[in-house]
Amino acid sequence: MNQLQKYTWLIDTIRRAGKISHKDLSDRWSRNKDFSDGQGLHRATFNRWRDAIYEQFSIMIDCQKVGGYLYYISNPEDIDEDKLKKWMLDSFAVGNIIGENLSLKGRILVDEIPSGRDHLTTILEAMKENRVVNISYRPFKKEHSYSFPIEPYCVKLFDNRWYVLGHNNRDEIKIYGLDRMENVEPTETLFKLPKDFDATEYFATKFGVVIGYDVKPVRIVIRANEDHKHYLKSLPLHHSQRLIEDYGEYADFELYLSPTYDFIMKLLHVGAMIEVVSPTSLRKKMKGWISDMYELYKND
Secondary structure, rough: HHHHHHHHHHHHHHHHHHOHHHHHHHHHHHHHHHHHHHOOOOHHHHHHHHHHHHHOOOOOEEEEEOOOOOOEEEHHHHHHHHHHHHHHHHHHHHHHHHOOHHHHHHHOOOOOOOOOHHHHHHHHHHHHHHEEEEEEEEEOOOOOOEEEEEEEEEEEEEEOOEEEEEEEOHHHHHHHHEEHEEEEEEEEOOOOOOOOOHHHHOOOOOOOOOOOOOOOOOEEEEEEEOOHHHHHHHHOOOOOOOEEEEOOOEEEEEEEOOHHHHHHHHHHOHHHHHEEOOOOOHHHHHHHHHHHHHHHHHHO
């Protein structure tokens, strides 16, 4: 277990407990024998971790002295409101939990992310220094890769694949899948990230990673049947999703985004459990895709 895993274990344990004594923390740590060798969490070690957690994550672990010296996170909003920090801590927490239960490895199933970890590391390091990288890229429909430089603006994880948004040597801002990169090399050339670039804002009205410059964002109303409405409530399709009304047998939701083909594919994924109510143009697109699908099976 490395130091980062130890810090995230401590953060997650306190988050889940709400408030917890040092004795209880030490007992829980000692029970994780794969990590602690059965040893307790010494107070001096605990205090060093507290300081490191504040320095690295700006997360404050304070002590409530009234009622028995209980430790708690005094600024939970710094986690809840920081999407990346929350995702990272949750990911590490899940990793720690699985690490504690490796004896169940035949009963814990996960999906593989087909993106090169080495490429992600190289790109993130280049992003820190605003450094141009040369990539060897092979699109799915091409037999050979081709090489060119990009200025890496941001990375995004979508549908179990990592992507980088970059400004290329043809003065285009495009998205590239890391799983289609055969090589990534940092260069000596530096670039200036545009002052008005905001990654969250850039993708605010986009679904997934299809940029679709010619597809404008619109208000979309979808209707989910009784079986599927609960899935949309618990895991929205898009951050803009809002419940209009739940009618019992179905529920209507509104979204504001660009209806690119990956969004249409997502809707088709659940079949007749979702209906596009508006706009009419999107209903017609859905009808066209469904008609094409019907043509494939009509003679069966």
